[in-house]
Amino acid sequence: MSTTSQAIGTMIRDGRVARGWSQQRLADELGTAQSAVHRIENGQQNLSLSMIDRLADALDMPLIHTATEGKLNFQITGPTKLSGDIAVRTSKNAAVALLCASLLNRGTTVLRGIARIEEVDRICEVLTSIGVTMKWIGDRSQDLEIRRPEVLTPATINQRAARRTRSILMFLGPLMHDFDTFELPYAGGCDLGARTVHPHMSALRRFGLGVEATDGQYQASVDKCTLSERHITLVERGDTVTENALMAAARTEGVSVLRNASGNYMVQDLCFFLQKLGVRIEGIGTTTLRVEGVKNIDVDVEYFISEDPIEAMSLLTAGIVTNSEITVRRCPIEFLEVEIAVLEEMGQQMEMSAEYTSNNGCTRLVDVTVKPSKLVAPLDKIHPMPFPGLNIDNLPFFAVICATAEGQSVIYDWVYDNRAIHLKKLADFGANVQLMDAHRLLIIGPTRWRGRNIECPPALRPAVCLLLAAMASRGTTNLLDVYVINRGYEDLPQRLNALGANINVFWGEPNAD
Ligand SMILES: CC(=O)N[C@H]1[C@@H](OP(=O)(O)OP(=O)(O)OC[C@H]2O[C@@H](n3ccc(=O)[nH]c3=O)[C@H](O)[C@@H]2O)O[C@H](CO)[C@@H](O)[C@@H]1O
Numbered sequence: 001m002s003t004t005s006q007a008i009g010t011m012i013r014d015g016r017v018a019r020g021w022s023q024q025r026l027a028d029e030l031g032t033a034q035s036a037v038h039r040i041e042n043g044q045q046n047l048s049l050s051m052i053d054r055l056a057d058a059l060d061m062p063l064i065h066t067a068t069e070g071k072l073n074f075q076i077t078g079p080t081k082l083s084g085d086i087a088v089r090t091s092k093n094a095a096v097a098l099l100c101a102s103l104l105n106r107g108t109t110v111l112r113g114i115a116r117i118e119e120v121d122r123i124c125e126v127l128t129s130i131g132v133t134m135k136w137i138g139d140r141s142q143d144l145e146i147r148r149p150e151v152l153t154p155a156t157i158n159q160r161a162a163r164r165t166r167s168i169l170m171f172l173g174p175l176m177h178d179f180d181t182f183e184l185p186y187a188g189g190c191d192l193g194a195r196t197v198h199p200h201m202s203a204l205r206r207f208g209l210g211v212e213a214t215d216g217q218y219q220a221s222v223d224k225c226t227l228s229e230r231h232i233t234l235v236e237r238g239d240t241v242t243e244n245a246l247m248a249a250a251r252t253e254g255v256s257v258l259r260n261a262s263g264n265y266m267v268q269d270l271c272f273f274l275q276k277l278g279v280r281i282e283g284i285g286t287t288t289l290r291v292e293g294v295k296n297i298d299v300d301v302e303y304f305i306s307e308d309p310i311e312a313m314s315l316l317t318a319g320i321v322t323n324s325e326i327t328v329r330r331c332p333i334e335f336l337e338v339e340i341a342v343l344e345e346m347g348q349q350m351e352m353s354a355e356y357t358s359n360n361g362c363t364r365l366v367d368v369t370v371k372p373s374k375l376v377a378p379l380d381k382i383h384p385m386p387f388p389g390l391n392i393d394n395l396p397f398f399a400v401i402c403a404t405a406e407g408q409s410v411i412y413d414w415v416y417d418n419r420a421i422h423l424k425k426l427a428d429f430g431a432n433v434q435l436m437d438a439h440r441l442l443i444i445g446p447t448r449w450r451g452r453n454i455e456c457p458p459a460l461r462p463a464v465c466l467l468l469a470a471m472a473s474r475g476t477t478n479l480l481d482v483y484v485i486n487r488g489y490e491d492l493p494q495r496l497n498a499l500g501a502n503i504n505v506f507w508g509e510p511n512a513d
């Protein structure tokens with residue numbers, strides 16, 4: 001654990017003791033568990049910016065703000081050799097969808113095993129700002145108890161938090177059941193080039209939701225569809241659009257058939273959750289979903305979010321690029337099959353355990369051990385496809401992997417306009433990476449990685465790729481302003497350090513020397 005976390009922990013303990021509070025009293029003020037306060041005070045908890053804000057407010061200690069002013073950075077010293085095993089945590093993308101879906105339910109929703117990441121904090125801030133009560137519970141404060149009020153107040157929405165996420169779009173589907181008109185701020189998220197919202201509008205229109213985009217806000221008006229059955233073909237097989245349509249269908253009476261739907265992991269988690277709320281759904285994991293909506297949902301429900309295939313791929317990549325043997329436990333194999341097949345073609349040695357089931361009772365998991373291997377470039381270009389293809393968010397990891405392989409690889413990112421450009425930054429670490437055009441990277445390996453100081457690109461997966469390259473690199477890298485990584489990964493430096501990485505977390509500017 002970094003000395004910064006320990007120093008902040010001591011400051012918090014002193015502040016609490018000075019007020020005569022027990023750890024439990026501070027936990028109650030923060031809406032968290034006593035065990036979490038214990039970890040914070042011992043410097044064993046990765047503190048999100050919003051938690052620091054809450055601590056500073058609860059203890060009335062502006063000093064905490066001052067001590068942590070500036071940007072959070074990672075200092076990585078390599079080259080790294082990893083060993084041991086690490087468990088995959090639950091996904092950002094399912095967590096945000098399920099948080100939005102909790103708005104459909106008038107009963108108490110308990111989401112278990114949520115990753116403590118910035119993106120979840122942003123959605124929690126938005127939900128709280130419109131009247132939802134949320135409490136972190138459970139031993140490790142990883143379970144969230146959520147209760148919505150009788151009447152939500154979208155007019156008081158936390159605009160700043162909302163604009164930092166793409167997922168705010170998924171408030172459209174749930175809120176259309178409560179209001180005739182409402183407003184939402186424009187969506188944010190990773191800067192990957194233009195990301196259309198048209199497919200959302202086109203699908204939701206069929207449920208009676210009209211949306212006009214004006215001056216930074218979506219103005220929504222609802223004229224509920226009264227047909228007993230509707231067939232909707234999505235114009236794109238997108239994940240969040242499928243989720244929005246599912247949330248619109250969940251409380252629209254009658255049958256909704258969604259075609260060209262995504263069967264991806266976060267959509268499956270949402271379907272399993274909606275089923276627990278009493279919504280009948282057929283076709284989960286396929287491109288046709290048949291949903292029988294119910295007018296009112298009032299169920300006390302608990303749901304375990306499933307493991308993140310993108311985090312699994314990130315951790316496997318950490319082992320591969322450092323030429324180490326590590327076991328990544330709890331990999332959701334259904335969503336990694338193409339990735340594993342491509343790695344095998346490239347010569348990656350792997351062992352796989354027998355399958356077991358995730359806590360959600362549905363998702364199939366395996367433990368994957370990667371072993372030091374001599375990789376060769378794949379014969380064909382590597383490109384992503386909607387599920388069940390190679391996951392769109394896993395493509396960037398192949399850029400780092402190909403840079404360690406012998407020969408010439410082509411990575412084809414047809415999905416995003418800007419992502420290949422962010423990956424070009426691997427060249428700063430010594431990789432031979434050329435942009436053939438905005439969507440194609442030519443990579444010639446193997447690479448003699450070398451550390452350097454670099455700003456995180458404004459995109460989550462490319463930023464993690466730079467972190468992984470830094471781990472493989474000789475020398476020191478200062479990776480600056482890592483908010484974007486903490487948006488989607490929980491305690492990543494601490495967890496990689498437990499495998500043998502050398503990553504220090506620090507605030508502000510790096511030392512000049
Ligand atoms: C919160 C969340 O869950 N985010 C994920 C979700 O975002 P989300 O579902 O919001 O992704 P988008 O709708 O932005 O789609 C991503 C890009 O793919 C293009 N596209 C998508 C499908 C298709 O059939 N044709 C097509 O061209 C879109 O035009 C867009 O440029 O899915 C993306 C693609 O898996 C992931 O990168 C994001 O991590």
Ligand SMILES: C=C(OP(=O)(O)O)C(=O)O
Nearest residue numbers: 166189190393460461488
């Ligand atoms: C692109 C991503 O996220 P978002 O949709 O939240 O921008 C991602 O998770 O890689």
